[in-house]
Amino acid sequence: MNSERWRLILGDASSGALGDPTGIAAEQDSALEWLYGRDAARAAQGVRSGGSRARAGGALAKGQKGEGRALHRDRRGRPSGVGTTVVSAVDWLDDINRLFPRETVHRLERDAVEKYEITEVVTDPEALERIEPSVTLLRAVLRTKHLMDPRVLALAKKAVDTVVKELIEKLSVDVRKTFHGTRSRQGTSFRNSRNFDFPATVLANLKHWNPETRSIAIEKPLFTSRTRRHTDTWTLILLVDQSGSMIDSVVHSAVTAACFWNVPGLRTHLIAYDTNVVDLTSEVLDPVELLMGVQLGGGNDGAKAVDYAGQLVETPRRTIVVIISDLYESQADRFVRSVSRLTDEGVRVLALAALDESGEPDYDREIAQRLVRLGVHVGAMTPGGLAEFVAGCIR
Incomplete structure (x- = not known):
């Protein structure tokens, strides 16, 4: 690795040994500093570099694309960092897309909206038009939609629609294969x-x-x-905890329900809950509106949601209830009793600490163990894994 790339990774802490960057590298350094210069841990140590900056990708110095235009410079002509010239989120998005390869840009955008919560990236209409639609953007929109004026909200919906369509297209392939049937x-x-x-x-x-x-x-x-062989109708009930920590699972639950909707022999319900229970089944075919209407955060009352699911059960032995939650319940005993009533009737219950493509789920292991003793399947799954589980039950 050459000294220029080390300088980009380490920041100003390495100036004495590696010198100041010049040319395109100086512009890259300034763009990185705009983001990672706000790291509280670095500020406390009086250092303007750190691990977050290094993790922005191994390709930090690969994004040189010619001379380009000058980044924002201070009075001495050096590219400015935090506190010298006010750089907007729009300017920064333009800069990183010009200066870095695609993989690095994605990492920088993700850190901006998730780690540093730079809401201008999704609440400024110009920035929203520039950022590439992705699951990261979708999460940011869902968290900040209450801050958006009507014009920005309309742009956000377009971005969300693009991401949701891509997710549905991808999952639909898995669902079609899984439920193709003999x-x-x-x-x-x-x-x-x-x-x-x-x-x-x-x-x-x-x-x-x-x-x-x-x-x-x-x-x-x-x-x-x-x-096709005759298939008895099954009922699938998805109960989704809409607390802020479950945002990925909320997204994938909406997409999964839409993909399950037209599966022969499967009647799908989608229920979201916090301290209240909201039946979203009528909106399953419009997952964008569904997601834009979800209220993230707040407490949760899993027992109330499970009891509501019990009212939808017509044939217990042909019903699957999927509880998508981190299982942190303020009334644990009541929640477990509600689940027990379903399993005693013969309903198949699945408790998922996460329904997404990756990630280590954080959940209440004590409640999980109590559910396992009731015969509940507890774990984390991808949407494709859930499709295989449901198909296995139906077969």
Whole structure:
């Protein structure tokens, strides 16, 4: 690694040994300092560099794209950091997209909205138009939508719509594969190319194999019905804790419910709860509006949500209740009793500390152990993993 890249990673703490950056590297250094210079731990130590800056990516010095335009400079002509020239979030987004490779830009944007909570990135209409739609942006929008005026909210919805469509497209593939189901292998007299059963036909006519011509004479073509096997209707009830710590799970629950909606033989309900219970089933087909209406934060009353789910159960042994929560309950005994009533009736209950693509879930392990003793499956899953679990129950 050359000295220039070390200088970008270490910041001003390395000036004595490595000198000040020049040219494009100086602009990169200033852009990094705009973000990481606000780190409280660094300020307390009187150091203008640190680990967060280093973790911005191993490609810090790979983003040189020619001369570019000058970044914001102080009176001595050096690129300015925090406290010299006021750099807006819009300017900063322009700079990082010009100065760094895509991977590094994504990391910088994520740190800006999640670690340092720079709300201007999502509440300034110009900044919102520049930032690339991503799950990180979606989370930031959901957390700050109450700060947005109507114009910004409209832009935010467009960004959310882009991200949600990408998530649905990705998950829909997994759901279609998982729930494709085994088609009936019954023979049919209705003969057309769509019903032709090639493997069965070859097997039935192997005795007509001609080694000289290396071909099989098909004397008895076979056809099978394309109708699916009859499937009893199952009910899937997703109970989603909408506290702030569960934001990823809220997003993926909305997307998952939308993908499950058209699965044959599956009736899906989506319920969000904090201290109140809100039935969002009627909005499942519009996950963008659903997410924009979610109120993050506050307490939670899991028992009330589970009791509401109990009212939706028609056939217990063909019902799956998925509780998506970190299980931190103020009334733990009441919550466990409510879950026990469902399991005693024969309902299959799944408690997920996280429903997302990654991450280590944080949850109340004592309550989790009590649920396990009731026969509840406890863990964390990806949306695709949940689809496989539900499909396994139905089969």
